[in-house]
Amino acid sequence: MTKTTKKVRLSRKTSQSFLGISLILMVVSTIVLYFYVSNLLQDEVEEALFSTEARIETALKSNYAPFDLPPIVEIGTVAVLGVEKIKDTIIYDPSQDEMEEFRELTSFKEINGKNYRITVRDLVVESENILMAVVVSYITIILSVFVFLFYFSKARNQKLWQPFFTNLEKMKRFSLTSDKPIGLMDSEILEFHELNKEIKTLTGKVKSDYLNLKQFTENVSHELQTPLAIIQAKIENIINGDDLNDIQYGHLTSIQKDIQRLTQMNKRLTLLTKIENKQFLNIEKVSLAELMGETIQSFHEISVTEIKYHRKDDMWTKMDSYLAEVLCTNLLSNAIKHNTGESDIEIVVEDGRLSISNHGTKPLTHPENLYTRFYRESEAEKSTGLGLAIVKRICVLYGFLIRYEFAEGRHVFSVTVE
Incomplete structure (x- = not known):
């Protein structure tokens, strides 16, 4: 079983692609x-820490007295020099009266014969605020540009594709x-211009072929009718001799009888075409109900088969009156x-709904082939000729629903006007 794919409009498909790619690029x-600015701010903080540490070292070398500025600067003497390290830490900030996150640099220096531990810190919260401000500003700008480009691109694409959609409707x-x-x-698009040229060439060729075929069919039908009528008349004269x-x-x-059959076949083929x-x-x-009643009266004159007609509605519809007569005639003649x-x-x-049924011995093996021209179930069965094929084409032309079923030993054809 072939899997059907849901169809979407071209503009929607391109918009979905644009939205998907833009969303991925925006997130990435x-x-x-975020990480670039975060690393950049961290490098700046660390650079400031090393700069402060260098100034303190210079001051100590110049014999300035050690001083503390908690929690920013802490200077103390140690017995043994340690390893320089830098880390994040959370300590109490008396100026804010709360715990704050700091970036901390601890270094050990021998200055003027003394071992010093110099600790400098810088507040990290400020850099985080800067980072969030940068990211939010970036997202706002990107979204604004994205929305602008989306609607601008959509409007531009609609303008570019307008000739295509207009020609498609035509x-x-x-x-x-x-x-x-x-x-x-x-x-002005070269590809659309070339497509238009090919469409005009193709439609012109199709219309030319159609007119030639139509003319050929009409000529053949007309030319066949005359010799068939002449042969029919001559045979009747001979028979009457x-x-x-x-x-x-x-x-x-x-x-x-064969000539009559050929004449009817020619007329039906012409009608089908x-x-x-x-x-x-x-x-x-x-009114299909009224036309069916008139058709039944006509068949009473040429057929001995009993026809029971139950007319409960008028069944009005809009169609060609001649085709309505053909529809009723073919359904009834097929049933007989x-x-x-x-x-x-x-x-x-x-x-x-118009339903017509006749007695049958068994259901059809391939009911889907009923409306094929000259279809027969087997060599022993009669051909359906062109009658049901014409009925099917009429139903398709006017949007009627035709259905076949076998119920209670009867073949039932129904035509529903929607």
Whole structure:
């Protein structure tokens, strides 16, 4: 079973790609900026600590008395020199009366014959505030630029793609039966311009082929009708003559039936072609229930099969009146043709649905092929000819729902007007 893919508009697809890539770039760049600025601020803090430590060392060498400025500067003497280290620490800040985070540098120096431990600290909170201010400002700027570029790009893309979408709508409304050429909107985009040229060439070729095929079909149909009518008339004259034996009469009668069959087939093929080419444009309000009643009366004159008609609704619809007659005639003739035994044909019109049923011995093996031209279930079965194919095309043309089912020993065809 083929998996169907959900279709999305081009503008939406490109917007999704733009949003996805922009979001990834924004997150990655924000993370990179955060760590870069964080390291930069930390380097600046450490540089300030080393600078302060150097000044203190210079002051001690100049015999200035050691001094403390808690928690920023602490100077003390030690017995043994230690290893210089730098770290983050949390200590009490009397000026803020709370615990604060500091960056701390501890170094050991021998100055004027004494061993000193010099500890300098710098407040980290200020650098964190600066870092957050930088990151927030960056995100705000990036979002502003992103929103601007998104809507600007969207508007720009819509303008660039407008000729394409306009021409797409014109192609949807393109009709082979129209005399007007397809008028496409030109574009400054080279690819769209070339596409327009190819579409015009293609539609012109298709319309030319269609007109040639239509003319050929009409000519063949017209040319066949005349010789068939002449042959039919000559055979009737021979049959009505006096110099025929039974064998000759039988052969001529068989030929006459074949000619009649060819004539009807020619008419139906022509009708089917016209339906497929949508040449029936005369739309009017018709009652399928009333037309079916008239069709039944006509069939009573040529068929002995009993037809039961239950008309409960009028079943009004808008369509070509001639095709409505063809629809009713083909459904009824198909039911009579394939009816088994001496059972009756039953027709019901109710709730916008026309159903017609005839007796059958078994359900169809391949009901999906019913509307194929000249379809037959087996060599022993009768061909469906063109009747049901014409019915199907009429239903497709006007959006009717046609359905087949086998119920209670009967073949049931139903046409629902939606």
